[in-house]
Amino acid sequence: MEYFEFKNIEQPQKGDLLLSEPFLPDQNFERTVILLCEHNEEGSFGFVLNKLSILKVDEVLDEIGPFAADLFVGGPVQQNTLHFIHDIDELKEGGQKIRDGLYWGGSFDVLQALMQKGKLENEKSRFFVGYSGWSENQLQEEIDHNSWIIARGVHPSYIFNSPPETxxxxxLEKMGGRFKIYANYPSDPNLN
Structure with missing residues (x-):
């Protein structure tokens, strides 16, 4: 069951989703949803959940064998790195807990073995090239300038199983109120 909290959340925390405001003028983050994996006094980082790359996972990792899962563009930082989030028991050890039912990383050897045996569940994992990062206080400044909307409490299965394009x-629609109105804003208000 999915749950969304939206009552004037002003301070983000690990596990929140950041939704770009409808007219954010940065092409890297236009209408994006970012899973915030870390947020502390040193900075923040996360992964864009709804920006598909043109490649599949097995096209960037030759050593894994056939594994044609979608590969997402996690953000503009270090796009030569591969990351994954999951809710897979075998990978929890060695991974970092983001929140209940959601982990980042884990043993690459275990990941590779699961892929090769065909036991990695796509509905419980997502792969990214690059990530989105903010320096100390940068994310909070962007939130204070209304660049991001914070959604809290979104169930991990909703993150893994929702079509990225929607x-x-x-x-935003499930958050209701003014957010439901934002969801229907045209991408270019001049075309309205």
Missing amino acids: LWKSI
Whole structure:
């Protein structure tokens, strides 16, 4: 069951989703949903959940064998790195807990073995090239300038199983109120 909290959340925390405001002028983050994996006094980082790359996972990792899962662009930082989030028991050890039912990383050897045996569940994992990062206080400044809307309490299965092309809009609609109105804003207000 999915749950969305939206009552004037002003301070983000690990595990929150950041939704770009409808007219954010940064092409890297236009209508994106970012899973915030870390947020502390040193900075913040996360992964864009709804920006598919043109490649599949097995096209960037030759050593894993056939594994044609979608590969997402996690953000503009270090796009030569591969990351994954999951809710897979075998990978929890060695991974970092983001929140209940959601982990980042884990043993690459275990990941590779699961892929090769065909036991990695796509509905419980997502792969990214690059990530989104903010320096100390940068994210909070952007939130204070209304660049991001914070959604809290979104169930991990909703993150893994929602179509990426509708994720931004569907979360805003479920948040209701003014957010439901944002979901229907045209991408270019001049075309309205």
